[in-house]
Amino acid sequence: MSKASLERGLNVLREQMDTPTAAFFSACVHCGLCAHACLFYTETCNPKYMPVHKLEPMRRLWEQEYTLTGRIKKLLGLSRPITDGELAEWQELVYNTCTLCGRCSLVCPAGLDLTYMIRKLREGMAAAGHAPEGLIGATTRAVKLGSPMGVTLKALQAQARHVKEDSGLDIPFDVEGAEYMVLLSSMEIINYPEYLQAIARIFHQAGKTWTISSEAFEATNSGIQIGVSDIAAELVQRVVDAAEKLKVKTIISPECGHAYTAIRWEGPNLIGRPFGFKVRHILEVLDELREQGLLRVExxxxxxxxxxxxxxxxxxxxxxxxxxxxxxxxxxxxxxxxxxxxxxxxxxxxxxxxxxxxxxxxxxxxxxxxxxxxxxxxxxxxxxxxxxxxxxxxxxxxxxxxxxxxxxxx
Missing domain, CATH: 3.40.50.1860 (Rossmann fold)
Incomplete structure (x- = not known):
């Protein structure tokens, strides 16, 4: 990578330095508890997979440029500058061996959120050109095609026809004023089409109105995964625009963990304003139907x-x-x-x-x-x-x- 790419990545990391970042690096006592909460460490016993070690490039940049001790060490030549080769080496640690699962954050005795920090580091890594090719491809497809797996509206409509043939139930598209707007992940459309039929059967039985937007049916947010907030915000905005256009009351996130985080917890912050509708995971909706006596099984x-x-x-x-x-x-x-x-x-x-x-x-x-x-x-x-x-x-x-x-x- 070029010197310009490195500097671009470091500049993005500098932009990520905030009060929580300073608190994290100041408060971490390197106790090692996060390591024993990380399955990449426990199943390999490789110390480089310790969660806190994955943050080392960002920690050094913070120390060198935002602390008095670090600045003195830098002037005296006692600390190494961050190199492009080092970021390239860290790609494995930041992307291959961290699922952003948050278990390390949960056990930290100082209450430090390592997942939050890894997300910040990914922003710099992506800007420096050190994101994995697979994620780059998925993100590119999400922006250009609307799906990280390249799933098109025609493919979804084909699945909808199969549901109609099997169950006799219609899959409603672009219905204005429906109570729910259902999102799907590409994996469900391709790998688990039974999910769509289950939704149709459940809402038919419960007597609830629902719809799928032909303009924004994908729940997956590759911008969150790769670490580019601008792309993450663009993908959230597509869903928000579709929901507001159809005047729905609730968006349903599908059986996809990070999609739920992206649209419900991070979505309003990414686009800079609150939603005018609710966001629920499908299990939250199903449990509400259960409480209302509308979810009947045999x-x-x-x-x-x-x-x-x-x-x-x-x-x-x-x-x-x-x-x-x-x-x-x-x-x-x-x-x-x-x-x-x-x-x-x-x-x-x-x-x-x-x-x-x-x-x-x-x-x-x-x-x-x-x-x-x-x-x-x-x-x-x-x-x-x-x-x-x-x-x-x-x-x-x-x-x-x-x-x-x-x-x-x-």
Whole structure:
């Protein structure tokens, strides 16, 4: 990369320096607890994967330019400048071995949010040209085509026709004044089309009006994953514009963890104003329907089942009891993993890791943590509520010769 690219990345990192950043680097006591909360460290025992170590380039820049001691050390030649080669080396640590799951942040005794800091570092890495090719491609497709996987409106409409053929139910597009506007992730459209039919059946039974926008049906926000806030804001704005055009009351985020974080928790900050509508995850909506007596089921699953908590939905999003309320409606023998809820272990593929081919080997190593959880339980099947988690878990089970169905809760 050129000297100009390096300086552009460092300038973006300088822009990221704020009060929380100063508090983080000043308060961190390097106790190492974050390491034992990170599955990339626990499953490899490689010290370079310690979460706090991943922030080292940003810490050095902060020390050198924003602290008196650091400035003196820099003048005396006692500290090294950040180089382009160093940022290139750190790409693996920042993108391949961090899913932004937040477990390290949860255990930090000083209350420091490492996920927040990694997001900031990714902004500088992307500006310097050190984001993975897979994420660059996904982000480019999201901006140009509206989907990181290149899924078009015609592909979605084809799936809608299949739902009509199978169930007799129409998938409503561009209905003004509907109560709900449903978002989908490309993975659900391509890998798990049964999700769309489930939505149609549930809302038909509940008597709720809903629609899909032909202008903004994609929930995935690649700008969040790669670390470019301008792109993240552009993708959020598309959804907001569509919701306001259709005058809907609530946007529903699908079974996708980071999409929920992007639109509900970060969306208003990204576009600089509050929404004029509610944002709910599909499980929140389903649990509300359950409370209203509108969610009726028949039969019960006798198999021994457990639930994998998607990090962005549960740990960082607070949707903890809703999936359990729903599972207990249909599963007779539901058992929890040893670490569950807020403390559940990540699947190993979030935060853009799954879009990064060079991370495949370490991603599957990280899955061993989930394998240990499942081995201990001896369950017949696993339920989750994130398409990305589902793909990673299915691949991990296959890699480890484990025969177990993985089911989306919706």
């Amino acid at each position: 039969g019960v699953e006798d198999a021994r089942m457990t639930f994998h908590d998607p990090c962005q939905l549960v740990r960082r999003g607070g949707v903890i009891e809703q999936p359990r309320n729903l599972i207990r409606m249909v599963v007779k023998n539901f058992v929890e993993m040893k670490d569950h809820g807020r403390m559940n272990w990540c699947c190993g593929a979030g935060g853009g890791v799954s879009a990064n081919e060079e991370a495949t080997e370490v991603r599957l190593k990280a899955f061993r943590r989930k394998k240990k959880q499942l081995d201990r339980l001896q369950v017949d099947g696993l339920v989750t509520a994130c398409a990305n988690c589902r793909i990673q878990i299915e691949e991990g089970l296959e890699e480890n010769d484990m025969d177990m169905p993985v089911i989306g809760l919706t």
